[in-house]
Amino acid sequence: MGDEDAAGAAAARPAPDRLAGLLVAAGRGDADAFEAVYDATAASVHGLALRIVRDPEMAQDVTQEVMVEVWRQAARYRPDLGSPRTWILTIAHRRAVDRVRAEQAHSDRLQRHARPEIDVHDQDALVDTMFRQWQATRVRAGLAGLTPLQREALELTYYKGYTNAQLAQALDIPLGTAKARIRDAIIRLRDMWEVTT
Amino acid sequence: MNDNVHGLLGAYAVDAVTDAERAAFDAHLPGCEDCAAELAGLRDVAAALADAEAVAPPAALRARVLEEVSRTAQLPPDDAEVAPADDLAAAREARHARSGHRWPRFVLAAASVAVLAGVGAFAGVVLTERNAELAMEQDVMMVASAPDAHSMDLDLGTSHLVVSDRMASVVAMGEDCPKPHDGMEYQLWVVMEDGSKHAGPTFMPESDGSFMTMLDDQSMDGVTGFVVTEEPMGGSDEPTGDMVAVVEL
Numbered sequence: 001m002g003d004e005d006a007a008g009a010a011a012a013r014p015a016p017d018r019l020a021g022l023l024v025a026a027g028r029g030d031a032d033a034f035e036a037v038y039d040a041t042a043a044s045v046h047g048l049a050l051r052i053v054r055d056p057e058m059a060q061d062v063t064q065e066v067m068v069e070v071w072r073q074a075a076r077y078r079p080d081l082g083s084p085r086t087w088i089l090t091i092a093h094r095r096a097v098d099r100v101r102a103e104q105a106h107s108d109r110l111q112r113h114a115r116p117e118i119d120v121h122d123q124d125a126l127v128d129t130m131f132r133q134w135q136a137t138r139v140r141a142g143l144a145g146l147t148p149l150q151r152e153a154l155e156l157t158y159y160k161g162y163t164n165a166q167l168a169q170a171l172d173i174p175l176g177t178a179k180a181r182i183r184d185a186i187i188r189l190r191d192m193w194e195v196t197t
Numbered sequence: 198m199n200d201n202v203h204g205l206l207g208a209y210a211v212d213a214v215t216d217a218e219r220a221a222f223d224a225h226l227p228g229c230e231d232c233a234a235e236l237a238g239l240r241d242v243a244a245a246l247a248d249a250e251a252v253a254p255p256a257a258l259r260a261r262v263l264e265e266v267s268r269t270a271q272l273p274p275d276d277a278e279v280a281p282a283d284d285l286a287a288a289r290e291a292r293h294a295r296s297g298h299r300w301p302r303f304v305l306a307a308a309s310v311a312v313l314a315g316v317g318a319f320a321g322v323v324l325t326e327r328n329a330e331l332a333m334e335q336d337v338m339m340v341a342s343a344p345d346a347h348s349m350d351l352d353l354g355t356s357h358l359v360v361s362d363r364m365a366s367v368v369a370m371g372e373d374c375p376k377p378h379d380g381m382e383y384q385l386w387v388v389m390e391d392g393s394k395h396a397g398p399t400f401m402p403e404s405d406g407s408f409m410t411m412l413d414d415q416s417m418d419g420v421t422g423f424v425v426t427e428e429p430m431g432g433s434d435e436p437t438g439d440m441v442a443v444v445e446l
């Protein structure tokens with residue numbers, strides 16, 4: 001079952017309806033159904049955690065926390081909240097971002113800085129790494145279709161855990177501009193994907 | 198500067214919000230069909246980004262998760278009574294035993310249960326067993342989710358003021374708030390058309406710089422803005438310290 005994951009998330013991925021059924025069953029305490037949910041989603045959760053927190057051990061910790069949280073909260077999943085994958089990955093993203101911010105706060109204290117240290121100089125390297133890592137052509141194409149400013153906004157928020165205020169500060173732009181840029185970037189991705197799929 | 202809570206939608210979808218902003222948006226969401234509908238689409242996009250990162254975890258992790266799951270109790274379906282651990286951070290915002298706070302007079306019962314159930318159904322509830330926090334959080338949610346609530350930036354770290362005429366209340370909350378001088382605390386003032394200032398609650402930021410305070414039973418008729426000053430402990434009847442933040446309606 002772990003091997004299926006290794007072969008790629010897509011190969012092991014049940015249809016959304018089936019995954020929803022499994023999640024509902026898991027919510028009623030069905031351990032077998034939960035195992036199937038794990039096998040269908042753990043690679044995405046783990047990959048996202050790894051991408052955000054960088055540290056492999058910490059990424060595994062986050063993955064474990066997220067999957068146990070999915071088990072705990074499974075009975076609260078409802079289809080009108082979105083697809084099961086989106087629901088699970090929303091939990092995962094938040095948990096990974098919380099972890100990265102806690103680490104940042106910790107290192108800030110060590111450095112006796114009142115404000116978060118924000119380094120925007122590694123952008124080019126970051127973009128290269130991201131593009132190498134991305135397996136899904138749809139995502140690659142979508143991100144390539146963003147303006148550089150939009151891409152930068154998504155990189156710093158979605159992948160590095162910046163808040164909108166930190167984004168505004170790092171890029172020296174007004175807060176309202178920062179918020180709008182994040183939203184524009186996501187909407188543009190959505191629109192491109194709707195056209196191409 | 199007017200800054201409606203709707204503006205946080207994109208940032209919220211990718212968790213680019215502080216805990217206080219998240220609490221405000223969580224409270225806003227159940228009452229705003231537009232935001233709820235658009236958020237679902239934005240979250241799908243965010244999930245697609247995550248899917249593209251898939252990396253299989255070690256097989257040993259699977260065993261660890263299944264072992265932990267086997268001894269982990271599940272939450273019942275939504276009853277809005279139990280806080281998912283994920284949302285404790287947001288509830289932490291409410292941890293402020295403020296001297297001189299008058300609890301709101303408006304009755305929370307039925308309305309707040311409905312609001313909270315909606316929030317819980319969406320993203321997990323911002324509640325804890327700690328009753329004081331719960332009460333403050335409920336109050337804040339009631340204000341922030343009022344149909345006429347609007348949010349304005351407050352220049353105290355990363356902070357917002359949320360004002361609702363209908364709830365006759367104003368909430369101030371935020372993070373990274375600097376400490377006032379020794380022996381001093383912050384106080385919120387209501388500025389009237391004639392320039393007079395009515396005393397509001399005093400508040401102190403937590404050690405992590407977060408704070409939350411609320412002024413209820415405050416008609417917005419004739420109110421032109423709000424200011425925050427530093428005052429001696431216990432607050433003042435008239436502002437005596439420098440204005441540290443100013444918000445104009």
